Amino acid sequence: MEHLITSKERSDIRWALSDAFVDNEVDYAAIAREIEKFDPETIEEILFSEVAPVCHTNLESTLPAIWSCFNKEELESDIKHMLSLRKNSSIRKMFDHLLIKWLRYRYKYIWVEIANNLKK
Template structure:
């Protein structure tokens, strides 16, 4: 996966964290050409750690879409911090475990849509 393709996958997956009706079919169409295990990993290890707080907030600030460049910058910053700090790696691992449980339904919905377009 190229850097641009990864950015496109992240952008598509971020749609699951907006405070609006989620178009899981569109997310699946935009990510279907990539390895599903990698898409799932990107969802929970790259996108969800940055975007999940929008869904957890009483008055979500993002209801239509995230800013694409800010999303990329935030994900790269988070990944860099994790790479440079043992403590951040451990904290992130705990967060990802929680995110996989809390937002399992997102991946379930995307997988259903993969089956519909295959």
Template sequence: MTDEERSYVYWALSDAFVDTEVDYEAIARQTEDYDREEVKRMLYHEVAPVCHSNLETVIPMIWSAFNLENLKADINKTIEERRKSYFRRKKDNLLIRWLEFRYKYIWVEISRCYRS
């Protein structure tokens, strides 16, 4: 997957964290050409840690779509911070486990929409 493709997969997955009705079929269509396990990993390890707080606020900041450039920059910053810090990796590992539990339904819905 190229960096550009990765960015668009991030952007597609981020749609699950906006304050509107989520179109899981659209997310599945936009990500179905890629390895599903990698897409799932990207969802919980890269996208959800950056985007989940939008769903956890009383009045979410993002209603319709995340900004692609900001999203990519925020994810890259998070990945770089993990790479540099042992403690950040451990903290994020706990966060990721919680996100996999809390937002399990997101992957269930996306994977249900994939064509076999």
């Protein structure tokens, strides 16, 4: 039976995964250590459907604003706001569906690096 993730655990997972989107050398092993007790499929889904849609623009900026770490409270607030918009708007839901597909393609390397560092 899969472990149900509490809201605090989900927040901690999001925080750990956001480190992959900073403009600095990414420690994928450290990210993997933070999330290794959770189901990899669930982690991958959180990465691409919750964290990447909020954080990806930092890596795409000419001069990224975030180079060491995201603010945890702002990150959580931004993700919750995005999820609320997605839930309440069919247009936003369709847009996000396409965005997530693109993010899975564009940032596949992030998941590959994290997954390679997870304990087998």
